């Protein structure tokens with residue numbers, strides 16, 4: 427009996443388990459998946475919690491519901507990966523699992539402790555993150571009764587997962603304060619280490635415009651050194667200070683600690699992979715899907731889904747002794763909520779910048795790329811249903827995994 | 837680039853953003869001249885960073901990220917911002933004769 431071991435049962439791990447269960451003969455293969463948390467979180471939904479659009483109940487479901495019966499699910503912390511021995515150690519009952527193939531899907535997590543002062547004093551009182559259920563829920567309680575003042579939104583360092591989420595947060599905040607009738611009492615500042623509103627120059631220009639139209643101040647190339655919780659201000663390495671009444675932070679994102687403990691990661695604990703095949707650069711039976719890899723594309727659920735088909739094909743090919751195909755092109759896309767029930771869709775890959783145009787979704791489209799429209803907002807709201815019911819099962823989505831140039835203006 | 841431009845740099849090719857186009861054409865003297873043009877006088881601490889950046893580039897073909905530098909040398913983040921004002925990873929790459937570090941996505 428051979429073993430396929432999957433580490434992490436989030437977006438990427440769950441999809442992989444579902445797909446491989448369909449392809450592998452159960453009399454020959456055992457599929458095991460490990461995660462420390464019994465809950466599956468729909469992370470894109472975290473964005474809506476601070477504004478009371480979703481509650482935590484809308485974004486949490488039991489992991490087990492999304493896995494087929496023939497997959498063995500183990501709830502445990504992963505202690506150590508020993509890729510030279512084809513072995514993984516779990517904390518629970520000191521269990522040791524020997525594998526033939528390993529898929530790493532341990533994602534990325536927040537490390538607020540990386541910024542001096544962040545978790546002192548103000549944490550979850552007037553310093554919040556919205557990249558976790560607890561942070562988003564605490565922020566919701568705060569905003570419910572807030573009378574206005576200065577809100578600073580800060581990205582600590584890149585890369586972060588879903589790099590557009592901070593902008594979406596700002597657009598929704600602008601809308602939320604309008605609805606509450608206090609927009610004139612709220613000053614919103616976006617402090618980012620990037621030179622502009624976003625990573626890709628064309629999208630950055632358009633999104634930057636949307637910020638100024640909404641009277642949101644952009645403080646670019648702001649590399650935060652510390653949170654001075656006593657004085658309610660953030661300070662950068664070049665000694666700029668920004669005072670806040672409420673600080674909404676996206677803390678440093680890092681790959682799982684177990685990757686570091688196992689000596690398998692780069693300086694941010696991401697596993698080096700061949701960016702076109704998703705195979706580990708060092709171990710040929712180790713593969714990586716989703717946020718856990720160092721592939722130079724966005725860390726997003728949509729990316730994990732675009733990778734899935736290629737990962738599955740390459741795993742199956744490798745099991746048959748064939749070479750993996752270099753098919754992953756870095757394809758990423760994101761619905762961006764821009765408030766007032768509108769949205770934007772951006773779509774790009776390793777080589778092509780976000781383009782203006784319409785995105786062809788057979789049966790759903792067209793969604794406007796890089797232009798605000800109500801359809802895009804409904805795209806995002808519909809996505810939660812698609813996520814739970816279609817995506818996690820690894821089923822066909824109304825997207826293609828290699829970027830299609832149809833419908834785009836170049 | 838306001839300070840005096842060393843004659844040494846006249847034969848060196850730069851791209852539109854001021855990065856050397858050929859990392860192999862770099863010498864420590866050219867590095868010092870670029871630094872000077874940027875208004876930076878190089879100390880031993882600068883050289884720790886520059887030498888590391890050269891090494892990393894030789895090994896991986898990429899200039900190192902800021903985090904990689906601070907994790908692999910005794911220079912911490914606060915100090916590196918003092919040594920290379922502005923964007924430290926970018927400025928260090930420029931002085932080390934390397935291309936622009938790839939931005940994040």
Ligand SMILES: Cc1cc2nc3c(=O)[nH]c(=O)nc-3n(C[C@H](O)[C@H](O)[C@H](O)COP(=O)(O)OP(=O)(O)OC[C@H]3O[C@@H](n4cnc5c(N)ncnc54)[C@H](O)[C@@H]3O)c2cc1C
Pocket residue numbers: 433434435436437438439460461462463468469470471472473502503504505531532533534556557558587588591682683684715716717718725726727728729730759760761
């Ligand atoms: C606020 C927010 C908004 C977002 N919006 C979007 C969006 O609009 N569109 C989009 O495409 N993406 C979005 N994303 C990103 C998306 O949610 C992630 O990129 C995606 O979930 C990544 O999947 P993954 O499988 O790589 O990691 P995850 O789904 O995070 O799963 C990793 C799993 O590994 C487990 N794990 C890690 N270490 C260990 C260990 N040592 N032991 C045991 N278990 C471990 C964790 O418990 C977790 O279950 C958003 C994310 C956030 C936070």
